[in-house]
Amino acid sequence: MVLVTFLYENPIRLAVSFNRFSNSFTTLQTTSTRTQLLTPQNPQESIRSNHKYSLTPIGNRSILSKGFDSYVDLIRECSKRKSLVELRRLHLQIKKSGFLHPSLGLKLIDSYLKCGGIDDARDVFDEMPQRHIVTWNSMISAYIRCKRSDEAVKLFRMTFSEDVIADEFTFSSIFKGFSDLGVLYQGREAHGRLVVLGLDIWNGFVGSALVHMYARFGKLGDARLVSDRVLEKDVVLMTALIVGYTQHGEDSEALEVFRDMVLMGIKANDFTFSSVLIACGNIADMSRGKQIHDLVIKSGFEVAIATRTSLLTMYSKCGLIDDSLKVFDGFANANMVTWTAVIMGLVNNGREESALSMFHQMIRSSINPNAFTLSSVLSACSALAMLELGREIHTIVLKEGFDRDRFVGATLMDMYGKCGNVKMARLVFDDLNEYDVVLVNSMIYGYGQSGCGEEAVRLFDQMQDSVIKPNDMTLLSVLFACSNAGLLEDGYRIFSSFKKNPKFELSIYHYSCMVDLLGRAGKLKEAETLITKVVNPDVVLWRTLLSACKIHGDVEMAKRIMVRVIELEPEDEGSHILLSNIYASTGNWADLSKLKVVIKDMRLKKNPAMSWIEIDGEVHKFMAGDTSHPRETEIDQELDNLNKDIKVLGYVPDTSFVLQDLDEKEKERSLYYHSEKMAIAFALSKRRNKSTCIRIFKNLRVCGDCHTWIKFVSKSVGREIIARDAKRFHHFKDGQCSCGDYW
Known part of the structure; x- marks a missing residue:
């Protein structure tokens, strides 16, 4: 081995030494009278029997055996050093010596595979005249690895x-x-x-x-x-079965296999626990999840990264996000998969702000995000309508090379769409390498949210000529777009085409979209007739028509529809509140008083109006009538100034949108503190760049007075204002709104 080590320190000497060895070996074969190579009649037979050549011995060792051992030592040294170059040189010398036979060939193949030279290993394999099944197995398994x-x-x-x-x-x-x-x-x-x-x-x-x-x-x-x-049966087999059930949505069966495994006394490993915990999370089986957690601790696998990641995922899917965070806090060095799991859990449990905070910690920890991480934080930006942060994350998407990933692309489109930047959403859409029905549906819905009904219909019609076929969500998205833009004829055409298609079954939600389209267009009787054609119409359909009655102030139809609602679902909260708003908006205070008693007895609560705005990475929230904001004095002063300016331009408060029995001055004062007005006043009080667009978001539909007020403000201050309410986006500019006063 001293000689071998010395030769390896100098590749040139190694090559020279191989030549000398080869020459010496040849000389010994041809000139020595003391040795005789015993060549069998059938060389292949010798290979099959012993996988070695036989030599007459000199003392206790043969010359050929000595050469074989030397080559084996050199091959072993190449493997140890992981030196593919030196192994190739050695292989060349062996070929020149004519010394390649099955045993040495197998060792060469094994060494090449250890050095990462799978194609070199295949060359040796192909050179071998006779190959044992072990050699075949080595190559087959290497290719698969x-x-x-x-x-x-x-x-x-x-x-x-x-x-x-x-x-x-x-x-x-x-x-x-x-x-x-x-x-x-x-x-x-x-x-x-x-x-x-x-x-x-x-x-x-x-x-x-x-x-x-x-x-x-x-x-x-x-x-x-x-x-x-x-x-x-062993843990590998049982785990393979558990994983198969989990991956194909049969989580209960996976848990049953795990139970059988425990009863058979087979000890689970890290992969087993990871899979069954995922199964518990998928079916929100918190009880068994906690039992398996106890078993994980007893088995000593709580420190395993895969198991711990599945634990925090299981708890978040069961809605126990705080337990999930406790598991995460136990990680000494969380990896990218673990960070992503906890971020996804926070987003899925409505903790978007915490998810974004966690993402910032991940970046500061020098952990690069993957496509799932970025999709999750973009979803958080969508929910909070944080456009600026969404743009920053878009930059990371481009930097990491995920801009062509369709999952990231879908969430990018959704983020821009929900933040009112439909043009940017379309740019993302156009840059994608491949499309599927989900992406097209997202783009159509994005157009619908921004009131771009014609663009939505155009994309839908283009879809008909492509390989991507529409599904039920496509119809919902395009009908939603038609409803927001008042495209009654297009809506009729598309709805009818699906209704006539025997391969497509319309759902209650499709009928609800069509009822909304007809109702918003003032076709209340046609909408009611359509509902009666549905087998077993549900509360959703009648409530949709009830909402249309509110828009058009049709009290009599509203009362008739409410009877239907009560028959189906006596304590339907949304319908009772809708009817109370109809009474209030039409000044029917007597009926409103009676209904309020019913609502009080039912302990129903109306969601308070709330608006929010993102400024400098911080989200500011405003409740209707709430004057507790730290900068309330500045907001109030800004509101006074705005109201004075826009009244000069012709703004007149519309007190019909005050749903309380107050005198006119009190009604006007009530309108004064609607949440969207306070949010806009706050943004303007910051005195930011006048070219910056103001973006506000509201949990309910914007009222008619606020809609008119924002139009006048956009003209007065010369700023574009984008407002997203519960239904759609409104783009206000120069005293006009993109909805054309149709919403």
Whole structure:
């Protein structure tokens, strides 16, 4: 070994030494009278029997045996050093010496694979005149590890033509290759060949591979049959079955398999616990989730990253976000997957601000986000309508190269759409490499939110000529867009085309969209007739028409519809509040008083009007009539100034939108402190750049007086104001609104 080490320190000497060794070996073969190479009549027979050549001995060792050992030592040293270059030089010398035979070839293949030279290993494999099944297995498994399963399958099929008999190791490897390639038929064929060969297919080793393959294909019945036949079940097999059930939405079955596993005394590993915890989260089984958590602690797997990540995901899916955060706090060095899991959990549990704070901590910890992380924080920006932060995250998306990812693209579109920047949403849409129905639906809905009905219909019509076929959400999105823009004819046309299509079944929600379109257009009787054609119309349909009655002040129809609502759902909160608003808006105070008694007895509460605005990365919230904001004095002064200015321009307060029985001055004062007016006054009091657009958001629909007030303000201050209410976006500029006063 001293000589070997010395030679390795100088590659030139190594090559020279190989030449000398080769020459010496040749000389000894041809000139020595004391040795005689015993060449068998059939060289292949010698290879099959011993995988070595036989030599007459000199003392206790043969010359050829000594050469073999030297080459083995050098090959082993190359593997140790992971030196692909030196191994190639050694391989060349071996080829020149004519010394390549199965045993040495197998060691060369093994060393090449350890050094990352899978193609070099294949060259050795192809050079070998006779290859043992171990050699075939090494190459097949290596191809699969390197994600080159197609080549593994080709090699597996070569065994048929070369009369090589595959063994259990061959099949356990190739089943994974079929899974990776998604070729179930070939996998079944290999399963059949395994049976024909009479191999021990029911041991845990091969059984686990088969279970994994069938589970990956969603053939869980076949996977379970294989599992039931295996006599020595182990954790690998049971985990493969659990993962298969979980990945295909059969979480209860996964938990049953885990229960059987525990009863059989098979100890779970990190992957087992991760999978069953995910199953608990998917079906929100908090009770079993906590039981498994206790088992995780007892088994000592609580520190395992995969298990802990699944734990926090399970708790967040069960709505126990604080428990999820406690698990996260236990991480010493959380990785990207863990950070993403906790951020997604916060977003899904309505804790968007906390999710964004956590994202900032992640970036400060030098953890790069992935597509799921970015999609989650963009969803948080959408919910909070934080456009500026959304733009910053868009920059990160571009930097990380996720701008063409369709999942990130969908959330980017949604963020821009919900922040009222439909032009930017379309730019993101146009830059995507591939489209699906979800992306197209998102774009159509985004157009609908911003009142761009014609653009939505145009995109829908283009969709009809593409390979992407519309689904139920497509119809909902385009009808929503037609309703917001008052496109009655287009809505009729599209709705009728789906209704006539026997392959498409209209739902209550599709009828509700059409009722909304008709009702907002003032076609109340047509809307009512449409509802009567629906089999078993529900409260949603009648409440939609009730909302249209409020818009048009039709008290008599509202009373008639309310009777229908009470028959179906006597304590429907939304309908009672809608009717009370109709009475108030039409001055029907007597009926309102009676209804208020009913509402009080039912303990119904109306959601208070609230508006919010993002300025310098901070969200400011305003409640109707609330004067507790720290800058209330400045807001009040700004409101006074604005009202004076716009009254000069012709603004007259519309007190019909005050839903209380007050005198005119009190009504006007009530309008004064609507939440959207306070939010706009606050933004203007900041005296920011006058070219900056003001964006406000409201949880309820903007009232008619506020709509008129904002139009006058946009003209007075020369600023564009974008308001998103519960229904849509309103773009105010120069005294006009994008909705054309139709909302």
